[in-house]
Amino acid sequence: MTQADSTDRITAAWGTGAAPGGRTGGFLGLRGWGRDGRGSSTWRRGLVIALLAVLTAVLLAFHAEVPNGVGNLGSLLETFLPWLGLAVPVLLVPALLRRSATALLALLLPAVLWANLFGGLLTDKSGGKGDWTVVSHNVAADNTDVPGTIRGLVASDAQIVALQELAGKALRAYETGLADAYPYHAVEGTVGLWSKYPISGVSPVDLKMGWTRAFRAQVATPQGPVAVYVAHLPSVRLKAESGFTVDQRDVSAQALGDAIQGEQQKKVLLLGDLNGTMNDRSLAPVTSQMRSAQGAAGDGFGFSWPSAFPMARIDQIMSKGGLKPVDSRTLPRDGSDHLAVAAAYRYSS
Structure with missing residues (x-):
């Protein structure tokens, strides 16, 4: 067996959820985090989820730039701004199901921004x-x-x-x-x-x-x-x-x-x-x-x-x-x- 054949076997095994030596990962382990059946890697999957995460981060970071010229959308957004944080757990579920590393990294953006804006409100300051x-x-x-x-x-x-x-x-x-x-x-x-x-x-x-x-x-x-x-x-x-x-x-x-x-x-x-x-x-x-x-x-x-x-x-x-x-x-x-x-x-x- 050539070195190339050995590499192909390892890659195929990881893509189907089997680690070298016959070991398998669980839901959050190695299984499925390689290439899927269509050949998409963990970095190529979940791009729509990642885009939604980035959009949430943009709204949190630049809510003051959302114009009020049409339907006072800026004020409406700012009235319920803390609730944008719900996008993180909502998007986390499909990101894990898709086993998308790109989506998970993108979700860090709104999570960090929300914590910066509102995290201080969650502590008792009396x-x-x-x-x-x-x-x-x-x-x-x-x-x-x-x-x-x-x-x-x-x-x-x-x-x-x-x-x-x-x-x-x-x-x-x-x-x-x-x-x-x-x-x-x-x-x-x-x-x-x-x-x-x-x-x-x-x-x-x-x-x-x-x-x-x-x-x-x-x-x-x-x-x-x-x-x-x-x-x-x-x-x-x-x-x-x-x-x-x-x-x-x-x-x-x-x-x-x-x-x-x-x-x-x-x-x-x-x-x-x-x-x-x-x-x-x-x-x-x-x-x-x-x-x-x-x-x-x-x-x-x-x-x-x-x-x-x-x-x-x-x-x-x-x-x-x-x-x-x-x-x-x-x-x-x-x-x-x-x-x-x-x-x-x-x-x-």
């Missing part, structure tokens, strides 16, 4: 007890259990509570139900603020909507005054004919950002339903100047909507100035389609 706790909750105009929502808010032991989508009989129920726990409150339009500390300087913030869905107030905490903004930015819609409709929300986000930028008080809190995530570029007028409690002190993504299966954190607690978030979490589900979000703050100089 830092002990705060001076006081705040809660923000879109209680929903069609809340199916207002008494239960009130009980949950009182049980949170928060010192400051901001509510959105207040209207009609429900508003009166919240005013009555929260009165004992929170002796101070202010309501402007459909948003309200309840506090254990005195509230003053209440003034509406014009979100360019034609009615009031935001205001600014000053809360006299034991550690000093804090400017508190309560806001409910316009809703967004996903429609087949027009895509992700966010124009009115973006106008209101700019107006809210301008108001916060002009704030004279050093310590500032923003509580509300912003109908957008911290990743959404269109909320930059707000997010560029404030710190997210969830990002700084949370444990996990803290998704708040929809409450039945949370997929995005559109309810935000943010701060700037000498306010340090030391804890962030969501509260148990109640009669709203949103989860309430809570954060504890430590007052620093």
